[in-house]
Amino acid sequence: MDQVDPRRLIPRTNDLLALPAVREARTRLNGRIIRELVRDVQEQARSGGLPAGQVEPVLLAAVAARTATTLRPVLNATGVIVHTNLGRAPLSEGAVAALVAASGYVDVELDLSDGSRSRRGAGARAALLAACPAAEDALVVNNGAAALVLATTALAAGREVVLSRGELVEIGAGFRLTDLMESTGARLREVGTTNRTHLHDYAGALGPDTGCILKVHPSNFRVDGFTSAVPMAELSRLAAGNGVPLVADLGSGLLAPDPFLPDEPDAATALASGADVVIASGDKLLGGPQAGLLLGRREVIARLARHPLARAVRADKLALAALEATVAGGPPPVVQALHADAGQLRRRTDRLARELGAAVVPHDGRVGGGGAPGVPLAGWALRLPEGVARLLRTGDPAVLPRVHDGFCLVDLRCVPERDDARIAAAVREALASLEAADAGRAG
Ligand SMILES: *Cc1c(COP(=O)(O)O)cnc(C)c1O
Numbered sequence: 001m002d003q004v005d006p007r008r009l010i011p012r013t014n015d016l017l018a019l020p021a022v023r024e025a026r027t028r029l030n031g032r033i034i035r036e037l038v039r040d041v042q043e044q045a046r047s048g049g050l051p052a053g054q055v056e057p058v059l060l061a062a063v064a065a066r067t068a069t070t071l072r073p074v075l076n077a078t079g080v081i082v083h084t085n086l087g088r089a090p091l092s093e094g095a096v097a098a099l100v101a102a103s104g105y106v107d108v109e110l111d112l113s114d115g116s117r118s119r120r121g122a123g124a125r126a127a128l129l130a131a132c133p134a135a136e137d138a139l140v141v142n143n144g145a146a147a148l149v150l151a152t153t154a155l156a157a158g159r160e161v162v163l164s165r166g167e168l169v170e171i172g173a174g175f176r177l178t179d180l181m182e183s184t185g186a187r188l189r190e191v192g193t194t195n196r197t198h199l200h201d202y203a204g205a206l207g208p209d210t211g212c213i214l215k216v217h218p219s220n221f222r223v224d225g226f227t228s229a230v231p232m233a234e235l236s237r238l239a240a241g242n243g244v245p246l247v248a249d250l251g252s253g254l255l256a257p258d259p260f261l262p263d264e265p266d267a268a269t270a271l272a273s274g275a276d277v278v279i280a281s282g283d284k285l286l287g288g289p290q291a292g293l294l295l296g297r298r299e300v301i302a303r304l305a306r307h308p309l310a311r312a313v314r315a316d317k318l319a320l321a322a323l324e325a326t327v328a329g330g331p332p333p334v335v336q337a338l339h340a341d342a343g344q345l346r347r348r349t350d351r352l353a354r355e356l357g358a359a360v361v362p363h364d365g366r367v368g369g370g371g372a373p374g375v376p377l378a379g380w381a382l383r384l385p386e387g388v389a390r391l392l393r394t395g396d397p398a399v400l401p402r403v404h405d406g407f408c409l410v411d412l413r414c415v416p417e418r419d420d421a422r423i424a425a426a427v428r429e430a431l432a433s434l435e436a437a438d439a440g441r442a443g
Contacts, residue, residue, distance in 0.1 A: 009052035010045045013038055025063045037062050075399045075419055079365035079411030081337045088283040094329040095322040102321035124324040131327050132255045134271035135295035139305050144281035146313035147292030149184055151247050154307040156186040156211020164197035165190045167216035196228045212245045217265050219251035219371045236274025245300055248275040252371035253286035261372045267295050276300045282323050287332030289322040291315050337414045342378050348412050349380040352424050359383045365413040381409040391430035399426045
């Protein structure tokens, strides 16, 4: 008998596409992606990397594993609550339900009682005003940076924004608030020095060209030592006396003071101290979706809402739904992680340590990109060999630990307790692979 070319045994494309599980995957994945998966597996078989008999099961596994989005959920075991690289705030269950509900047709700009058009995002606005009664009005835009651009454009394009040299902040990965503001056509009028700015510095800079005074919260750094800044109330008297609006970029998004974070500014206090508009992010300490909040005096918010740029930075319906649900709901995951009970964290960490034979070490959590730089949040971590870290990151579920001082640290502060067992399983598997790899090297 002639030798059969093994490549002739590789299942044909049409037969693979006709497999029930492959056809069902078409509700999730388009035809191009499915054909690519089929071609990849056939190619492995043609090049001899896979026996022909394995093509079908390997394809089925590949189709099952291929999700429609390449974004992968990550268990955050860093102890850093607002982790920008992990998408900042995880949403509460209520916010997730609200955004799923808003994902179809929804009355975001419609009054169902008479069929007329309504103000977009009225629900989110009402929730914000109820949570922050010091604000007369509120406007929600795409993010904090967009809120700042809108405020400086509407109030100061072609004119000056007066701000302290101690508040020229780079917010991350090369993005500077100063560049952002200058891109709007406003000119920055810097006053004072890096460490000290006084009321007379601001007063000396005000004039016919002033568009607004801006106070920026240095949310990601701290200057210690011989420092002084002008309190909001004094700045507000100066601004009001000169008929100039005072804008406060708070960054973090606290609506009211949090005793855990005494140095973190909040919207209620800033407005009560006379700020005309405060700016905050939705996905930092507020614990909601990406959004930029503008809260403040009715006339000023109306001026911003009327500006043509407002349309270019408007919040989408999903963010509006999740924001409203976050503000109206109980403490979201960010707030729970911030206020996590150290004793409870200890018990959870001890339990995993016993199961895994690992050590427990004190470990401070952090607020992270959301604010409160340098404020330690006392807690605990599992201490594991450093080599475990890569295996945890690339495992399933993906777990992001902290690598520090030659160890892999697993901090449960930002892990929902129901996921402790998944963390334990992931660590157990990573430790086993590490041991196997070490044994392989030794042998
Ligand atoms: C984070 C931050 C911003 C930017 O907000 P985004 O929501 O990230 O666009 C602006 N100003 C300050 C002070 C911040 O901390």
